[in-house]
Amino acid sequence: MKDQQIEINLATTRKEKPDFNNLQFGRTFTDHMFIMDYTEGKGWHDPRIVPYQPITLDPAATIFHYGQTVFEGLKAYLTKDEKVFLFRPTKNFERLNRSSARLCMPELDEELALNALKELIRVDRDWIPNLEGTSLYIRPFIISTEVHLGVSAALTYQFIIILSPVGAYYKEGINPVKIAVETEFVRAVQGGTGNAKTAGNYAGALKAQEVSSKSGYSQVLWLDGKEKKYVEEVGSMNVFFKINGEIITPELNGSILEGVTRDSIIQLLQHWGLPIVERKISMEEVYQAGLDGKLEEAFGTGTAAVISPIGEFFWKNEKLIINNGETGPLAKKLYDALTGIQNGTLPDSLGWVEEV
Numbered sequence: 001m002k003d004q005q006i007e008i009n010l011a012t013t014r015k016e017k018p019d020f021n022n023l024q025f026g027r028t029f030t031d032h033m034f035i036m037d038y039t040e041g042k043g044w045h046d047p048r049i050v051p052y053q054p055i056t057l058d059p060a061a062t063i064f065h066y067g068q069t070v071f072e073g074l075k076a077y078l079t080k081d082e083k084v085f086l087f088r089p090t091k092n093f094e095r096l097n098r099s100s101a102r103l104c105m106p107e108l109d110e111e112l113a114l115n116a117l118k119e120l121i122r123v124d125r126d127w128i129p130n131l132e133g134t135s136l137y138i139r140p141f142i143i144s145t146e147v148h149l150g151v152s153a154a155l156t157y158q159f160i161i162i163l164s165p166v167g168a169y170y171k172e173g174i175n176p177v178k179i180a181v182e183t184e185f186v187r188a189v190q191g192g193t194g195n196a197k198t199a200g201n202y203a204g205a206l207k208a209q210e211v212s213s214k215s216g217y218s219q220v221l222w223l224d225g226k227e228k229k230y231v232e233e234v235g236s237m238n239v240f241f242k243i244n245g246e247i248i249t250p251e252l253n254g255s256i257l258e259g260v261t262r263d264s265i266i267q268l269l270q271h272w273g274l275p276i277v278e279r280k281i282s283m284e285e286v287y288q289a290g291l292d293g294k295l296e297e298a299f300g301t302g303t304a305a306v307i308s309p310i311g312e313f314f315w316k317n318e319k320l321i322i323n324n325g326e327t328g329p330l331a332k333k334l335y336d337a338l339t340g341i342q343n344g345t346l347p348d349s350l351g352w353v354e355e356v
């Protein structure tokens with residue numbers, strides 16, 4: 001599979017570019033997409049770049065019924081001197097393969113997948129927005145395509161990569177969000193699929209999101225699926241707390257998604273010599289630290305927002321305000337450091353960026 005040539009079929013007409021000053025997340029897509037097929041016995045075959053277009057699937061394709069699908073999310077950045085940077089892209093393809101393995105789906109050659117992505121970005125290079133804070137969002141995903149209503153792992157799949165120019169996540173500076181601690185629904189359980197990036201996890205999370213947003217909360221804080229006691233994630237982000245000078249993030253336990261941003265933050269903090277621990281942390285402990293005045297900061301982390309500070313927790317009918325509802329210095333420092341490395345304005349001292 002490694003030696004397979006990517007066939008390139010360019011679009012004859014090009015779409016009009018959107019206003020890069022006014023991009024809505026995930027609404028506009030570039031002129032091309034990458035697609036590759038998998039057939040049991042034959043493996044992955046026919047890698048190709050084609051004009052962006054709808055895909056045709058049989059209504060009985062397994063993806064529609066049993067949800068065998070996995071995805072990734074990463075970004076490409078245009079630097080001031082017109083280079084194109086990817087941030088730790090191999091981590092995303094490794095994780096895509098771990099997600100696939102969990103769902104009995106075929107794994108990809110990570111090198112081929114990364115080469116395909118780079119080739120696609122080169123073809124659609126002029127779609128990468130060049131304004132401060134903007135980037136090209138990359139969505140690789142795999143779907144099962146076999147026509148079969150029986151419940152079993154499919155024998156055919158498609159791997160697709162699509163690209164979408166996205167605006168600055170924070171237009172008016174980083175804004176802290178209000179979070180409701182979810183005490184009824186759970187996102188994932190140990191032994192389930194919480195550590196795989198697969199569609200069902202997100203569909204299952206919508207209800208809690210809907211309920212909390214009606215009360216004015218932008219996301220929920222997920223607790224563990226068994227005791228509803230330990231903190232796991234916030235919305236679809238990993239979560240960090242700064243308590244009494246120490247930075248704490250829930251340890252990976254099988255139901256938490258292993259974020260690339262999470263890992264990068266842990267490494268940055270270690271690099272700076274700041275105390276960072278991965279361990280279980282209960283909501284009770286967070287709340288008590290808040291009451292004692294020791295909860296200095298809390299924030300979510302993920303590719304889309306990078307850092308999302310938490311200004312308020314709502315738990316058991318009580319409000320807990322963190323850092324006066326303002327962005328804390330650690331969140332700001334991490335945001336500046338990570339985005340600076342990603343867009344090439346800061347030196348890449350940890351060897352994280354890869355030029356396309």
Ligand SMILES: *Cc1c(COP(=O)(O)O)cnc(C)c1O
Nearest residue numbers: 236237238257259260261302303
């Ligand atoms: C994607 C995702 C994250 C963050 O992962 P990054 O690699 O940092 O973008 C965290 N939690 C969930 C549930 C996710 O889907």
